[in-house]
Amino acid sequence: MAQSLHLFFISSPNLISHKSAYSRPLPLPSNRRSTALRKLVTAASSSDLDAPASASQVLASENGKGGGHSLAAAVSASASVEYASSGIEVDAVTEAELKENGFRSTRRTKLICTIGPATCGFEQLEALAVGGMNVARINMCHGTREWHKMVIERVRRLNEEKGFAVAIMMDTEGSEIHMGDLGGAQSAKAEDGEIWTFTVRALEAPLPKRTITVNYDGFAEDVKVGDELLVDGGMVRFEVIEKLGPDVRCLCTDPGLLLPRANLTFWRNGSLVRERNAMLPTISSKDWLDIDFGIAEGVDFIAVSFVKSAEVIYHLKSYIAARSRGGDISVVAKIESIDSLKNLEEIIKASDGIMVARGDLGAQIPLEQVPAAQQRIVKLCRNLNKPVIVASQLLESMIEYPTPTRAEVADVSEAVRQRSDALMLSGESAMGQYPDKALAVLRSVSVRIERWWREEKQHEDMVLPGIASSFSDSISEEICNSAAKMANNLEADALFVFTKTGHMASLLSRCRPDCPIFAFTTTTSVRRRLNLQWGLIPFRLSFNDDMESNLNKTFSLLKARGMIKSGGLIIAVSDMLQSIQVMNVP
Numbered sequence: 001m002a003q004s005l006h007l008f009f010i011s012s013p014n015l016i017s018h019k020s021a022y023s024r025p026l027p028l029p030s031n032r033r034s035t036a037l038r039k040l041v042t043a044a045s046s047s048d049l050d051a052p053a054s055a056s057q058v059l060a061s062e063n064g065k066g067g068g069h070s071l072a073a074a075v076s077a078s079a080s081v082e083y084a085s086s087g088i089e090v091d092a093v094t095e096a097e098l099k100e101n102g103f104r105s106t107r108r109t110k111l112i113c114t115i116g117p118a119t120c121g122f123e124q125l126e127a128l129a130v131g132g133m134n135v136a137r138i139n140m141c142h143g144t145r146e147w148h149k150m151v152i153e154r155v156r157r158l159n160e161e162k163g164f165a166v167a168i169m170m171d172t173e174g175s176e177i178h179m180g181d182l183g184g185a186q187s188a189k190a191e192d193g194e195i196w197t198f199t200v201r202a203l204e205a206p207l208p209k210r211t212i213t214v215n216y217d218g219f220a221e222d223v224k225v226g227d228e229l230l231v232d233g234g235m236v237r238f239e240v241i242e243k244l245g246p247d248v249r250c251l252c253t254d255p256g257l258l259l260p261r262a263n264l265t266f267w268r269n270g271s272l273v274r275e276r277n278a279m280l281p282t283i284s285s286k287d288w289l290d291i292d293f294g295i296a297e298g299v300d301f302i303a304v305s306f307v308k309s310a311e312v313i314y315h316l317k318s319y320i321a322a323r324s325r326g327g328d329i330s331v332v333a334k335i336e337s338i339d340s341l342k343n344l345e346e347i348i349k350a351s352d353g354i355m356v357a358r359g360d361l362g363a364q365i366p367l368e369q370v371p372a373a374q375q376r377i378v379k380l381c382r383n384l385n386k387p388v389i390v391a392s393q394l395l396e397s398m399i400e401y402p403t404p405t406r407a408e409v410a411d412v413s414e415a416v417r418q419r420s421d422a423l424m425l426s427g428e429s430a431m432g433q434y435p436d437k438a439l440a441v442l443r444s445v446s447v448r449i450e451r452w453w454r455e456e457k458q459h460e461d462m463v464l465p466g467i468a469s470s471f472s473d474s475i476s477e478e479i480c481n482s483a484a485k486m487a488n489n490l491e492a493d494a495l496f497v498f499t500k501t502g503h504m505a506s507l508l509s510r511c512r513p514d515c516p517i518f519a520f521t522t523t524t525s526v527r528r529r530l531n532l533q534w535g536l537i538p539f540r541l542s543f544n545d546d547m548e549s550n551l552n553k554t555f556s557l558l559k560a561r562g563m564i565k566s567g568g569l570i571i572a573v574s575d576m577l578q579s580i581q582v583m584n585v586p
């Protein structure tokens, strides 16, 4: 595999100075930006403009830099340097490519919205995409496959017609125990002291008063009188007072709202009862059918619920590889059980991404342990170069209210400060009253905290453990680490990465550099998958082995989109071009 590392200054709106012939050592400026060399891009805006009013309104770098320079330099992997001076015409980007690469945001933290009845219309989905949704999540625990298919088709249409790159994540139901559909009701209120019946009988709607169906046949057998029953990780609590065959009568001890298909856990003498859960397969027979559906529909990510070990992830990945030509569906493991915490490192290594599913995790470990678990998972994922999503209850109050609580804003800020790749909305976007507002809060808090943290931690040490498993990979890793460090030291305006598989883009993302990372790839599926990763702004373009022409094309595209300007300092890496040759000394 070949790699290259290029350092460029753009000289004028339509021309870049470039001469590839001669080499000399690169006189790198010192740590601080040299004002003689720099005064670069005036970014169009310092805010995260996710929502262009027209096709020409675009998203711009948040870095706010200005000036111009006519130096172009390229440093190859073998450390030779090329200077350039003669101008050449910039390659044209076709109308189709411009349309396909509609608009992007330079916000670093990615946003996922769970789609539900509140957001499944085409206009509603478009509003979310305009508002910054990078990934649409469908939860197979709810709705029919026909309904999910309709949502997928709408998101795909949105991408095609409006140039978004919204990826689809299909979340499996898993073998969790949960309530039924509430006989079609949106919700039900359980009051303190009320007696409710949880039954494994298959009842038709309308259900008898204060009756809840349970999806798992062994439920009535497994619970004992005196057990504590937690709905939705403790949002509502009951005590089991009587067992009558398939019916379990329970006293409500903590009142609250019961939502359709909410998760159920039961506790005995202060400990979670997990024997039965441990025996259930991670992927149920219904999940396998849903996975077949996801493969047929070409979803970008499959999220697996209640992962206990790495084996199930390896199994699913080989299942997907055998069935989806190209096998480019990423598998995300949800960390939401004690077992998944025990086997965390192996699970992360096996997966393509991780979700900190705090809802169910908080039902399995004491709530006060969830923040430390989150921090540990986020850090480990970054070390191991796997994207990590922080999910659940980020803005829970916005299901009902148009503004978040201060505590929710602090929680979102902390996830951004930890530099998690993505934040996820659940009920807020699926069935809440203010999905667009909730997304806007995630967006504005992300942008604000990212900027603040860049200032606080300017040029933070990038001490990351090596993860390469081959010599070729270690070259990619070194190139990306160096490029990111150089970008920070030189206060570059952007990193460019030309990547076929997305691997080098993810290695750059892992460094969490200060400047945005524009990732160019040749396939729409890689582009969509990169949309989950911190700091990557993915584009799909056809390019070739001629780096100069590739760069020219990308300069035109980004200029047309207002994301770079003449004089900007760009550092570009590629995983396709110059090869690294290893030779025996003759």
Ligand SMILES: Nc1ncnc2c1ncn2[C@@H]1O[C@H](COP(=O)(O)OP(=O)(O)O)[C@@H](O)[C@H]1O
Binding pocket: 114, 115, 116, 117, 139, 141, 142, 143, 259, 260, 261, 262, 263, 359, 426, 427, 428, 430, 431
């Ligand atoms: N496809 C859907 N159809 C109906 N309601 C949904 C759908 N997806 C999500 N919801 C609603 O949004 C809530 C939050 O979504 P999510 O977090 O994905 O589910 P849960 O909390 O049940 O695991 C759900 O409890 C459900 O009420």
Ligand SMILES: C=C(OP(=O)(O)O)C(=O)O
Binding pocket: 139, 141, 171, 263, 305, 336, 356, 357, 358, 359, 360, 361, 391, 392, 426
């Ligand atoms: C995201 C979660 O999973 P689900 O919504 O499927 O329960 C969670 O438990 O936090």
